[in-house]
Amino acid sequence: MMLRSIHWRKNCLIIIDQTKLPQKLTYLCLSNVREVVEAIKKMRIRGAPALAGAASFGLYLGIRYSKAKNYLEFKKELDSVSHFIGSARPTAVNLFWALKRMQNKAEENREKPIGKIKEILLQEAKKILEEDRLVCRKLAKFGSKLIKNNDRILTICNAGILATVDYGTALGVLYEAKKQKKSFKVFACETRPLLHGARLTNWELKQNKIDVTLICDSMAGFLMQKNMIDKVLVGADRIALNGDTANKIGTYNLAVLAHHHRIPFYVVAPLSSFDPKIKEGRFIPIEERAPCEVTHLFFKRPIAPKGIKVFNPAFDVTPQRLITAFVTEKGIILPPFKENIKKFLNES
Amino acid sequence: MMLRSIHWRKNCLIIIDQTKLPQKLTYLCLSNVREVVEAIKKMRIRGAPALAGAASFGLYLGIRYSKAKNYLEFKKELDSVSHFIGSARPTAVNLFWALKRMQNKAEENREKPIGKIKEILLQEAKKILEEDRLVCRKLAKFGSKLIKNNDRILTICNAGILATVDYGTALGVLYEAKKQKKSFKVFACETRPLLHGARLTNWELKQNKIDVTLICDSMAGFLMQKNMIDKVLVGADRIALNGDTANKIGTYNLAVLAHHHRIPFYVVAPLSSFDPKIKEGRFIPIEERAPCEVTHLFFKRPIAPKGIKVFNPAFDVTPQRLITAFVTEKGIILPPFKENIKKFLNES
Numbered sequence: 001m002m003l004r005s006i007h008w009r010k011n012c013l014i015i016i017d018q019t020k021l022p023q024k025l026t027y028l029c030l031s032n033v034r035e036v037v038e039a040i041k042k043m044r045i046r047g048a049p050a051l052a053g054a055a056s057f058g059l060y061l062g063i064r065y066s067k068a069k070n071y072l073e074f075k076k077e078l079d080s081v082s083h084f085i086g087s088a089r090p091t092a093v094n095l096f097w098a099l100k101r102m103q104n105k106a107e108e109n110r111e112k113p114i115g116k117i118k119e120i121l122l123q124e125a126k127k128i129l130e131e132d133r134l135v136c137r138k139l140a141k142f143g144s145k146l147i148k149n150n151d152r153i154l155t156i157c158n159a160g161i162l163a164t165v166d167y168g169t170a171l172g173v174l175y176e177a178k179k180q181k182k183s184f185k186v187f188a189c190e191t192r193p194l195l196h197g198a199r200l201t202n203w204e205l206k207q208n209k210i211d212v213t214l215i216c217d218s219m220a221g222f223l224m225q226k227n228m229i230d231k232v233l234v235g236a237d238r239i240a241l242n243g244d245t246a247n248k249i250g251t252y253n254l255a256v257l258a259h260h261h262r263i264p265f266y267v268v269a270p271l272s273s274f275d276p277k278i279k280e281g282r283f284i285p286i287e288e289r290a291p292c293e294v295t296h297l298f299f300k301r302p303i304a305p306k307g308i309k310v311f312n313p314a315f316d317v318t319p320q321r322l323i324t325a326f327v328t329e330k331g332i333i334l335p336p337f338k339e340n341i342k343k344f345l346n347e348s
Numbered sequence: 349m350m351l352r353s354i355h356w357r358k359n360c361l362i363i364i365d366q367t368k369l370p371q372k373l374t375y376l377c378l379s380n381v382r383e384v385v386e387a388i389k390k391m392r393i394r395g396a397p398a399l400a401g402a403a404s405f406g407l408y409l410g411i412r413y414s415k416a417k418n419y420l421e422f423k424k425e426l427d428s429v430s431h432f433i434g435s436a437r438p439t440a441v442n443l444f445w446a447l448k449r450m451q452n453k454a455e456e457n458r459e460k461p462i463g464k465i466k467e468i469l470l471q472e473a474k475k476i477l478e479e480d481r482l483v484c485r486k487l488a489k490f491g492s493k494l495i496k497n498n499d500r501i502l503t504i505c506n507a508g509i510l511a512t513v514d515y516g517t518a519l520g521v522l523y524e525a526k527k528q529k530k531s532f533k534v535f536a537c538e539t540r541p542l543l544h545g546a547r548l549t550n551w552e553l554k555q556n557k558i559d560v561t562l563i564c565d566s567m568a569g570f571l572m573q574k575n576m577i578d579k580v581l582v583g584a585d586r587i588a589l590n591g592d593t594a595n596k597i598g599t600y601n602l603a604v605l606a607h608h609h610r611i612p613f614y615v616v617a618p619l620s621s622f623d624p625k626i627k628e629g630r631f632i633p634i635e636e637r638a639p640c641e642v643t644h645l646f647f648k649r650p651i652a653p654k655g656i657k658v659f660n661p662a663f664d665v666t667p668q669r670l671i672t673a674f675v676t677e678k679g680i681i682l683p684p685f686k687e688n689i690k691k692f693l694n695e696s
Contacts, residue, residue, distance in 0.1 A: 192564040202656050216597070219659065221600040304370065305550050306370075310561065316569065
């Protein structure tokens with residue numbers, strides 16, 4: 001598992017350009033906040049936990065050459081850079097969680113010289129990355145208990161190495177299960193419109209020698225009906241306090257289908273994906289993206305008539321009653337979710 | 349509605365090459381049975397009722413230069429050509445229905461000179477086309493009663509002009525409703541892998557000035573959850589005697605989602621789509637198509653890593669309990685389906 005979707009080297013944020021996969025494994029060196037925001041918007045880097053890392057370093061890059069003479073001036077710049085990064089994508093809460101954490105860190109150290117605060121923020125960003133690595137390992141350990149020999153697992157989008165710092169959430173569970181010598185098969189939904197399942201999940205599972213089969217999103221019901229799926233594992237972009245879960249568009253389809261076929265449906269996510277400000281899923285902002293993602297494959301060849309109307313929500317919300325359990329770095333959260341999520345968050 | 353997906357002119361079968369849409373409206377002139385079979389296999393022509401037309405003319409083209417000296421010799425050729433055409437695609441029953449009808453017609457006229465039988469078969473093929481036109485008009489009349497003002501209708505694949513001779517099944521209902529000055533909106537699932545929704549349904553609805561919005565297949569649940577869909581209308585490739593319905597892959601997903609959201613789910617199909625030999629859906633043969641349909645868009649640019657495993661069933665079966673009603677040329681079939689389908693078929 002030498003692949004790192006995001007790391008810091010020589011004063012630059014190095015990321016894999018995920019829009020180029022699986023054709024090319026290209027690294028980008030981002031040296032200022034505009035480049036970071038562009039990379040987030042264009043989904044060169046994506047996945048809720050990876051976005052937390054990108055946002056933290058983005059914030060540091062945005063203030064590292066600050067000429068602020070006092071904390072108030074500095075704070076103003078910090079807020080403005082933070083707002084700029086926050087505007088890149090609205091749904092994944094980890095991005096906002098990381099920005100808030102960085103801002104709090106600055107606040108705690110407001111008495112220190114600006115140069116020192118900058119240094120502290122860089123360390124904090126590095127800590128956020130390092131913590132994500134550990135959190136994913138812990139998630140994976142807890143989640144791997146759910147995987148049985150000969151399981152056939154369905155997943156959507158990419159909740160793997162490429163969505164985190166290096167191990168993944170839903171796919172991290174599978175890497176851990178493989179390490180434990182369990183044998184299982186994965187079915188990966190291609191995940192239209194941007195094909196993160198086809199392009200990214202297949203690529204990283206294949207690299208890690210996990211048995212994976214690609215299907216179109218529309219085939220999930222067929223597989224469940226034919227008794228070809230034992231459980232569904234997905235990541236999350238934001239989880240409300242009652243357990244309602246925003247994740248890549250198509251996740252809700254799978255949850256309804258799994259419910260209909262009595263197949264367990266697990267959400268694997270760090271506690272930083274739970275939003276303490278959001279009580280229910282209907283309050284989660286859902287990003288709508290450009291029609292050309294649907295009408296033009298890779299923004300090139302058109303697949304629909306010119307000028308056609310398109311609706312392109314990037315996420316959907318799965319209501320908590322369709323979720324079997326949450327896998328977090330502190331353990332598995334079972335229903336009743338409202339009560340149990342509260343306990344987990346208060347303990348952390 | 350001047351568009352004709354399939355017609356006979358100057359001893360040739362003229363079809364629209366549907367693989368070229370929406371970029372180009374190209375007509376192909378098929379003058380022998382090999383060309384017809386190639387066009388069916390490659391889905392240059394598709395849609396259960398249109399396949400009936402293609403199969404009938406294909407059969408005629410296959411025997412028109414026959415040098416058979418007697419009916420037995422001729423019959424042998426007829427069987428062999430029929431088998432050749434039948435091998436092109438296994439699921440849509442209308443293709444087999446048409447072949448059987450043509451063979452029966454030959455049998456009825458076995459005493460006549462071979463030249464005369466050939467002539468009769470050509471007339472029968474023309475009759476099959478003409479009947480499909482009338483059947484679609486009747487379907488549309490019955491189905492249009494289901495469409496209310498301000499309805500928001502979801503459909504998958506293409507059950508329109510391009511899938512029939514010229515009016516469509518599910519989309520024919522919409523053309524008729526529009527003629528009756530009803531106002532409604534359509535959401536078209538793009539229908540992976542071959543994008544028959546994005547490419548064909550959007551194209552023909554737009555041409556006919558029907559308000560249509562394109563979505564990815566994975567977005568259907570989101571729309572239903574947000575109360576944006578009032579009913580689902582789909583076509584069919586083969587219907588069992590109990591009402592279980594094979595249709596384009598992804599239809600079953602929609603049926604489960606519609607059921608979960610208590611949204612009516614209608615199948616619009618001619619009686620020739622009901623297979624009197626198939627009691628239940630599990631006996632319907634499901635075509636599996638080549639992996640490259642999923643991994644390579646338009647068989648060109650790869651969207652998945654090289655050598656990835658793919659599962660590509662072209663159809664799924666929706667169990668009858670998820671279907672609200674069938675719209676046929678003899679009227680609307682309501683539950684209990686087993687009893688009522690029997691009545692409709694016996695009357696016809």
